[in-house]
Amino acid sequence: MGRESRLSVGKRGLDVIIILDTSASIGPMSLELAKNFTKIIVKIFGVSASADGGGNGTRFAFITFDHTASLVFNLNDPTLRSVDAVIQKINQIKNTGGGTSLIAAIDMAARDVYLRLIRKDVNRGGADTNRAVFILTDAEETVQRDTNRLKRRIHNLKDVGQFEVFALVVGRNFDRQILRAIASEPHHEHVFFMDDFKDLQKIVDTIAGRNIDFGECGKPGKANVQQDTGEAVKGTWPWIGWIGARGKLCGGALLCDQFFITAARCVSEVNERTTKLVSYQAHEISVSLGIIKLFDQDNEEQRTYPVKVIRHPTYTGIPDKYGIQNNDVAILDLGEINKTRASLNSLIKPICFPYRKLLNFSASLLKDLKGLEHNDAKGFTAGWGLMPEKHRQTPWNALNQNRRSIQSDRECELMYPSLDTDRVFCVGNIQTETETCRGDVGGVYMAELPYMGRYTALGISLRSYDCSKERHFSVFLNLHHPDITGWMESVLGRCNRLGSVEEEEKEAERERKELERQVAEKAAKEKEASETKKPKQQKAT
The missing domain is CATH 3.40.50.410 (von Willebrand factor, type A domain)
Known part of the structure; x- marks a missing residue:
């Protein structure tokens, strides 16, 4: 044991x-x-x-x-x-x-x-x-x-x-x-x-305990995650990490041993003089994984530095009236195996991302969660209260998890009129919540996929409002939007996986053969159509 x-x-x-x-x-x-x-x-x-x-x-x-x-x-x-x-x-x-x-x-x-x-x-x-x-x-x-x-x-x-x-x-x-x-x-x-x-x-x-594949996504730790809001048990959320960048502190999550997801504004800023968006250099950013106490020394913590910052291509850094920035998401490339990447173990594992064969399951889950009663919370946020603003509050030492509801689009729009609920969704309970509901900007909203026992990241935290007031919902980027999933697939490839490496390779080979079959079938149909047209053209001549 x-x-x-x-x-x-x-x-x-x-x-x-x-x-x-x-x-x-x-x-x-x-x-x-x-x-x-x-x-x-x-x-x-x-x-x-x-x-x-x-x-x-x-x-x-x-x-x-x-x-x-x-x-x-x-x-x-x-x-x-x-x-x-x-x-x-x-x-x-x-x-x-x-x-x-x-x-x-x-x-x-x-x-x-x-x-x-x-x-x-x-x-x-x-x-x-x-x-x-x-x-x-x-x-x-x-x-x-x-x-x-x-x-x-x-x-x-x-x-x-x-x-x-x-x-x-x-x-x-x-x-x-x-x-x-x-x-x-x-x-x-x-x-x-x-x-x-x-x-x-x-x-x-x-x-x-031999030859364990810690790279399969969405598997929580040994602790029972069905507990209520409060301090998280170490290892419960093995994908949760935090980043430091030019004095900013943000949350985020590991998607595979190579890629870490967070909010784009945590790793970039708008130049006040030129109004141009400036990305931070990779060496200015650190990523910490495998910890639960922010200020305590932990021998199991792994800290690494990305080799590349990949922002969403349409992110501008310009906020709307609610402080929400369109496509506010970035991926940190942690580099090569055995050099700059973290080593996966029981305390450091990836969360599932909603793309490829998980997309429909995850999108259905999000839709179902929006349809639940106001305070029937099925998903979690977790964090230390980190945010990139200059006048931020002091973070908590312990990682806190919060069981929080996803509100319907109607409820979300009533609180924040004209908010684009295709691209974002609201999280929070109708009544007042504990202060730990703030979580981390850049952190994920996570929920268990039915019958799979895996957790998927449904959204990225963009803004948390005052938890002591009713209906002050947090706003999360919807990771199911085609602008996000299409871009993410080009970045992640097959690194975020449900099964083993061998299973992923077999699936990739099946997809390659199916694509070749479709291309050949299309070419054959075009050739047949071309052959059918030739006699008619000759008769007309």
């Missing part, structure tokens, strides 16, 4: 409970797949040669379930004190058929393994003992479909027993409600889907 949220033997050992679905809904092939996964886990962590774990060894308990649960072996079984012995026992497990009662299996794990064995074991009951539960099922509860009851049962393991709970889904009949109820947070690190053998090693590597 620990800071990386990964399993390890630790100072006082590792106790693992494996819960395996053998009901009728799990076919023979899926069962073999699940058994192979458990055998890989046993090989990785080993098995203690003594029944009490030897103080710091690894012990396994195994439970199977259909409409009832069966304890195949417990942690202290004296006959299973080697990897080979445990694997041989796993090989004997067969499909049992019948219904599916995950509640019965979880009850048995809490009662017969945790309460009767672990909790009474003075040698293994300390806080240093690491504990994990692996639940392998198709998440199709057929005996008792009671998600609330399931949550209460799993509470005994996750909160009382301090187990880290992993859910591995075999097959395609899974119930998302059940998965969310049983797995630890964050779900993208604790819920996995297995289709075939090639997925096994990748899942095991992720669980064991």
Whole structure:
């Protein structure tokens, strides 16, 4: 467990409970797949040669379930004190058929393994003992479909027993409600889907903390982000960073290891004498990532300097009557890998940007959020209260997160008449808010994409008004506007990605072939049309 949220033997050992679905809904092939996964886990962590774990060894308990649960072996079984012995026992497990009662299996794990064995074991009951539960099922509860009851049962393991709970889904009949109820947070690190053998090693590597791809966008940290407004937990928002430029302080977010997004006015200014827009030099700007306390020294902070500042081409720096500047967005190019870029890790990861295949999902999300009740907030802002104005307020030391609503275009226009709600949107609650609602200028409004467990940046903060007054909404640049997405695609390329590098390369190849097919098809049609016209022309002659 620990800071990386990964399993390890630790100072006082590792106790693992494996819960395996053998009901009728799990076919023979899926069962073999699940058994192979458990055998890989046993090989990785080993098995203690003594029944009490030897103080710091690894012990396994195994439970199977259909409409009832069966304890195949417990942690202290004296006959299973080697990897080979445990694997041989796993090989004997067969499909049992019948219904599916995950509640019965979880009850048995809490009662017969945790309460009767672990909790009474003075040698293994300390806080240093690491504990994990692996639940392998198709998440199709057929005996008792009671998600609330399931949550209460799993509470005994996750909160009382301090187990880290992993859910591995075999097959395609899974119930998302059940998965969310049983797995630890964050779900993208604790819920996995297995289709075939090639997925096994990748899942095991992720669980064991090996070869992790931190470049996949929008994955929040281990902390439960569904908490309300207040001081953020370190690692919750791993893309949030801040910049300093000629005395200005602003927020922003990492889009991939190469690019950082912020407001254009944070990295440029209008010359008062010539009224020309002047971009700051790259070496005048610093980007800080991986921190939560602004004024405290943090060994995990990474500070870098961009090699290039890329402003939106139509940004002029001239504000409207509300102080909003059109297309106020800039990208900082952080340069080469292993030289000037930050190194991605569990505290520094990118947020998703709404372009390419995410664009329609993200745009639909924004539309839905605008249609919610006034104070039904689904998204967040986070920041230190940074802003580029000369007479700014002192920022807060701690990163504060705020659960804030997106207002409808009508509500936004009532507060700010003639505001272009195609290009910007309003964020804030109807009632007064806490002062931390200001967030950072240049910071992002972020919301979770439905069914994806990923966070996307819906907008960039352009201006925050007085939070102590009703309806004083903040104004955000709409990142879905074609003027933004078209430009961003030319800058980002494929660096902001949902999947692995290999998956992105395969998708790019598919897109290239499809484009070639369309071009060839168009050329063939034009040639056919040209051939059809020739006889008519000759007859006329």
